[in-house]
Amino acid sequence: MRRVFMNFIGAGLFCLLTLLAAGEIARAHSLFIQSGRHRVDEGKKTPLFFCYGHHFPVDDGVRANKLASVKVFDPAGEAIEFTPRAETCLQSQMVAYDTPGVYVLTAETNPGHYTKWVDKKGRDRSTIKPMSAVKDKASEIVKALYSKQYAKSYVRCGEPDGSFAGRVGLPLELVPMQDPTTLKQGDVLTLKVFRDGRRHDGKGHWGATYGGYSTESEDMYYPGEDVTGDTIRISLDKPGKWFIRYYIKTDAAPDKKEEYLQLKQTATLVVLVPNERRQPRAGH
Secondary structure: OHHHHHHHHHHHHHHHHHHHHHHHHHHOOEEEEEEOOOEEOOOEEEEEEEEEEOOOOOOEOEOHHHEEEEEEEOOOOOEEEEOOOOOOEOOOEEEEEOOOEEEEEEEEEOOEEEEEEEEOOOOEEEEOOOHHHOOOOEEEEEEEEEEEEEEEEEEEEOOOOOOOOOOOOOOEEEEEOOOOOOOOOOOEEEEEEEEOOEEOOOEEEEEEEEOOOOOOOOOOOEEEEEEEOOEEEEEOOOOEEEEEEEEEEEEOOHHHOOOOOEEEEEEEEEEEEOOOOOOOOOOO
């Protein structure tokens, strides 16, 4: 009986720790904007939608108030803005591709807080409130972030002519140095990091994976690497949709140090590396 009771307690503790870890992961969700198809014929429509979370290519739904903007830039650079849907969902929107060229899909999140702290009884706690909301209850502040995210992807309409918009003005942006709609398996994708319109020469961290590599949370093909400088090079040696994430952390400004310790900015990029057709078309 004692053994059964101890096993029950152990299982309960394991479940509790798992839930706490899951809660922390949930608050650190990453946002990726995607397209149903990344190559479309002129005059066709295909949806944009989101991955939000830690599983690829799709995880959680996105709340409307999480999204500050969703925009599609046409080949001439004109932006079409979409209003987020009221319900928590993949925030799908149909996009019409009427003009040949490369379109840029973008999204920005409203900023959010994440504070991890230890209460005065020694228990680990976490909240999506600023540090000031828990400082009277805390014996230690472990982490206090103010997070902003910027997502981007590319869709080609018709045949490529070599021109595309590398930068569209996101506060933190991954800018491809080659047309991202003509990538092939085996290519090395070179990205430049721009922050507030200028190349970012400081420190950052990047990781990447492709759809189908793993079904597990944050189990990425390139699991993560600290880098310094404005250049990232990624070997696209597998076909599929590729998800690339880069983030930087900077100390809070003096007038914000009561609210958080670090500003975390994250930029994501989705590109397609198509494979050759594996089976003949029916009727051929």
